[in-house]
Amino acid sequence: MNMSRHHISVTVNGNKREADVDSRTLLVHFIRETLGLTGTHIGCDTSNCGACTVILDGKAVKSCTILAVQAEGKEMLTVEGLAKDGKLHPVQEGFWEKHGLQCGFCTPGMLMTSYWLLQKNPNPTEEEIRRGISGNLCRCTGYVKIVEAVQYAAQKMRQPEAPVPAR
């Protein structure tokens, strides 16, 4: 178990962050423990649940399945980076408005996957939303309200109105 150390530099939510990590350190542990961004969660150990989803170089990835060293030089967006200037992102608004969360544990991953889905497909059908979030498990909502939340966000992003304050 001789572990080599690596110096990595990652742009996280617009800020450059640097750290030394073990070669085996998972990206999710780097995010949560090194960077202290605990919004990204760990819900399983088989890459099924998606609670750890973040955006890495524009793509939604499960950060439990990527090594921290693989993020070297990349840009990363976590749930903490969604709201801007005290204003919620439309996907955050949608989840709040439509009761798209209950315990909140899957929520950061769901938000990031929804964010990515709407980047790729700004006007998804219900079927496309359901397929799009199928790599993220939620045990509380039964998904209907999450689908409605994503539809709300899609609508909002196509027709921007005054964003909702974060508090």
Added chain:
Amino acid sequence: MAVEAPVIHEMGHAIKRKEDPRFIQGHGNYVDDIKLPGMLHLDFVRSTYAHAKITRINAEKALAHPGVLAVVTGKDLEAAGLAWMPTLMNDKQMVLPTDTVVYQGQEVAGVVAEDRYAAADGVALVEVEYESLPVVVDPRKALEPGAPVVRPDKNTNAVFHWEAGDKQAVDKTFKEADVVVKQDLYYPRIHVSYMETIGCVAQFDSIAGKLTMWMTTQAPHAVRTVASLVTHIPENKIRIVSPDIGGGFGGKVYVYPGYVVAAVASIKTGRPVKYINDRSEDHQSTAFGRDWYMTAELAAKRDGRILGLRINTTSDHGAFFGDANPSKFPAGLFSICTGSYDMKAAYAEVNGAHTNKPPGGITYRCSFRVTEAAYAIERIVDILAHKLNMDPAELRKKNFVPADKFPYKSALGWSYDSGNYQAAMDKALKKIGYAELRKEQEEKRKRGELMGIGISSFTEIVGAGPANTFDILGLKMFDSCEIRIHPTGTAIARFGTKSQGQGHETTYAQIISEELGLPVDAITVEEGDTDTAPYGLGTYASRSTPTAGAAAAMASRKIQAKAKKIAAYLLEAREEDLVWERGKFFVKGSPDKAKTIQDIAFAAYTNHPPDLEAGLEAVHYYNPPNMTFPFGTYVCVVDIDRGTGEVKVRRFLAVDDCGNIINPLIVEGQIHGALAMGFGTAFMEEIKYDSDGNQLGGNFMDYLIPTAVETPRWETDKTVTPSPHHPFGAKGVGESATVGSPAAYVNAVVDALSHLGVTHVDMPLHPWRVWQILKDKGVAL
């Protein structure tokens, strides 16, 4: 100056949740988010065997590994008198084994290290040698003579025998019956799979002599008391904090061995210790749900009138009897199994068994075994309808407890508070277009297509419970609320319950808002910290609204009574001349000269009557006079693919009656979530074991829970039949749909196949199981 009245958002408003801003911005505070200076990590060596003698544990290599500080074994705990701990059902449970392991995945040794990676390394380096022992995994076999005995400290696998009802009276109904149906029903073993696994951070402050545990618990106060009784640490030196909880569903009522080891490790090392289960560990060792083998029999007249019900059950409790039940109810509230039907006599029997499987039984939103009860009655009623060639809706209507018979005394002794079963069913059938669906089904059958309609008209029993019967280890199952109104008219309210996603920060505030007229935004709700919250038994079995919600109303009313005295003083009037209109008192006939609750709050600290104590606060410990009995009718429509056996739920309508509603949005969310869990139960989820006791569903690769792709678009509606004994007529709703929906799914699938002679299929109804039936019946494509 005209001041706009504040928006109150009292009961009945579908307001957005107050707790959500932190969750949608990544600022929730779950146990694994807690990071304390010097914190160590605890990980476990787990048994690879289901039943074995431990012949040797060699921790040398682990202890030599960089970062590993200690390896804790059962022998170490034994020296401290902590190798065993009590369970909630007056059994005892191994914290760590001293010589024998009794299920696969059981904690064998705890490795304490500087970080989670070093702890995992240490786990891999601990060498454990086992000598395997004979295994029993089927509770029916466990009760046969000669079966391997699971427990080293017992000479039998029998856990308990429980029965309810008049056996002779039921036998008589079976003699009088024109028709009798009988069916074996297996309710599979499932795991609730909250998205956040269990864990804790233990911090022992040796100077103060105080142990603080942040832990994933649904019942922090009870944990504190039990911990104090077991460890003899004074109760004021134990603080249990439930931070944000990522779903509980009953699985986080239990006290798990890892919590105890973490506390011991913190006491021994003087440093905080974090323990978080991996998903696989969680799935293989924490509490399961169900695993009941039921045989249900119904006696009826030819016209469909039900006379009597008999259910015999063998239940699996794993190696330790630790079900999170009220202590006087070893079989939970299974005696609700007569359901929505008026019958002369019923008898239910449950025989509990130990097996080489993890302990548990009461989890997965089951309302203390009401899931099993509702499934049994709703399935056997459908089987009777099939036998009589009657429409299942007609048969149900014929046997419903009539609306004018409430309060209704059931054959097994419960006093149902209120109900109108016919109304809920009528609404459901009309809304889904039942008659048209039956026509469509008939036409499809002619074309060889498989379509089914399933109904479930369940009755729930929640709100545990009245102090004369409901306790956990002697602690009465009241719950509590303490409200303090600040001088400037805002408030903090604390409760003995603990939300795990149910939205208490919003709904409790709405109750207080309803009672006192304070805006919801002016009320902070806190739960889960035993140093600050009033004592309560916690959140599970849909009890929060019936108990702590009631306490919120009662505490508010105490405050209102004091506010009235202050208002009378301020208005220089007699109390009996005052009128209360939400948020203000005024003298009858002079509403323009009102004193608002905010005025009164300020006066309570600045200008109160000389003969009255200062302050405006109250606490109430609510002892419910009875249980509440939510109900509903669910209708499920399925189409079955003859090529693959895949069942597509085309529609699912839930008409629920949970009494008066606090927040319609949250109620709908609760129903949706529980419908999805019922869906998972019916179609996907099962933990199986092979004959050697290897668990075959130990992670999310092997144990499938529903995704957005499989789950249907739920339809919901409601009827409102208030509880007559609850302060604001609410009943509770969290588990109605896990109780009511599984039978609807199964009834729909069986209905689709009934013309082929199929009368029952056990859950889960996954494609291969259905396809095998299609093949047997010669209709598979």
